[in-house]
Amino acid sequence: MRWILSMALLLAACGTPTPASPDGGGVCTGPTDAGAQSEADAGADAGADAGIAKLGIVTPDQLHAELAAKDFLLIDVHTPYAGEVPGTDAHLVYSDVPALVAYIGPDLDKKVVLTCLGGSMSIDAGNALADRGYRNVRYLLGGMNGWVAAGYMLTHN
Numbered sequence: 001m002r003w004i005l006s007m008a009l010l011l012a013a014c015g016t017p018t019p020a021s022p023d024g025g026g027v028c029t030g031p032t033d034a035g036a037q038s039e040a041d042a043g044a045d046a047g048a049d050a051g052i053a054k055l056g057i058v059t060p061d062q063l064h065a066e067l068a069a070k071d072f073l074l075i076d077v078h079t080p081y082a083g084e085v086p087g088t089d090a091h092l093v094y095s096d097v098p099a100l101v102a103y104i105g106p107d108l109d110k111k112v113v114l115t116c117l118g119g120s121m122s123i124d125a126g127n128a129l130a131d132r133g134y135r136n137v138r139y140l141l142g143g144m145n146g147w148v149a150a151g152y153m154l155t156h157n
Helices: 002-010 039-051 060-069 097-104 120-131 143-149
Strands: 056-058 073-076 112-115 137-140
Touching (some): 060 143, 097 120, 112 120, 120 143, 137 143
Parallel strands (some): 056 137, 073 112, 112 137
């Protein structure tokens, strides 16, 4: 089950997120259609995997709203540098998982949002963090390209 979810994310087959969780995010379960599962259904089917962390998503509009009362780390994992979503806390290379873990710290419930240009680097980094037990990691759906397409500006250092 976990492998299937990872492959779906890596292939950017997310379509639209599942209904928002109370914190505004969702879990990517693949393309939305009549047969798509909800978060609750996916959790019920997980059986032994029910306690395993899953990579969540945040849409540009959700992230924009959440930035007003920011209570999470916003980490840009794109390489090379291509700008950033305002409020970005750090720039770390998506493939340097030890650096990501060191920056986030030992709190496996720490809220983290990952960004990159299109989403794939964030998905790779997020899956690596989820594999290490982090339970509250989301990635920006569509990356910074999606952010700009939604009408928001990037900043540049």
